[in-house]
Ligand code: 0X9
């Protein structure tokens with residue numbers, strides 16, 4: 453059995469990330485971008501070759517925004533592992549690592565992730581609470597971003613699954629990512645946030661039914677991803693905007709990355725499956741799901757590179 457034959461708790465994930473750092477000291481490093489509400493490290497893996505002097509385009513991939521979506525953290529780690537394992541073995545991967553700087557943040561919401569392991573398998577939100585509010589805990593981390601915050605598809609009720617928080621960026625986990633991305637916004641060429649489930653490659657917007665001016669390019673690029681993904685096991689992922697395919701949901705990270713930080717290729721990928729197991733995707737699907745996503749990410753990275 454490998455690391456990818458089962459789902460793991462947060463401490464095992466952090467240990468695994470640090471083991472990649474020791475195994476590939478020239479390529480991989482881990483660092484914390486802050487602390488969660490309950491004090492867990494927000495650990496990011498950086499993959500980069502060569503001297504630090506050169507400014508490279510950035511690819512950002514995150515998972516584990518919603519506690520119960522375990523496959524997304526496993527898949528983010530799978531991508532990281534593939535990048536590192538295949539460097540110097542596969543000429544195309546070597547090229548992609550040399551060209552970009554990769555940041556992989558597998559567990560955006562560590563408190564919610566742990567809570568979904570220990571107490572409530574269906575937990576989605578963070579675990580924060582505000583003194584004045586008795587009872588319900590947690591903010592939906594994907595309704596807490598500042599761009600078009602509370603424009604629809606979110607709730608101001610603390611007990612809701614889609615509670616947007618008292619103010620934008622009330623959640624330290626989200627503020628930390630926003631700061632990190634904003635500081636590098638001109639270099640970030642792909643912002644990919646992994647969710648589950650429903651097998652979709654979503655483009656902005658989530659906050660309105662209107663289509664952004666870059667929709668054509670974004671949709672073309674989303675199709676590059678879903679076509680590559682399908683080529684391996686035939687999994688069908690739909691591509692389109694969030695409001696077109698799903699529902700209205702404002703305050704999401706992809707809308708912020710595009711609308712506020714100006715990152716054209718900003719996607720939410722909703723991974724396996726389409727509802728048979730839903731959030732409780734069996735662990736024997738981690739590797740196939742990771743493999744198909746890996747092919748999609750490679751195709752995206754090469755296609756975006758052509759535009760730079
Ligand atoms: O509702 C969400 O946050 C995402 N779906 S999930 O079932 N994983 O919760 C979709 C997010 C799409 N993007 C935006 N709404 N901006």
Ligand code: ZN
Pocket residue numbers: 517518521647648
């Ligand atoms: Zn989600």
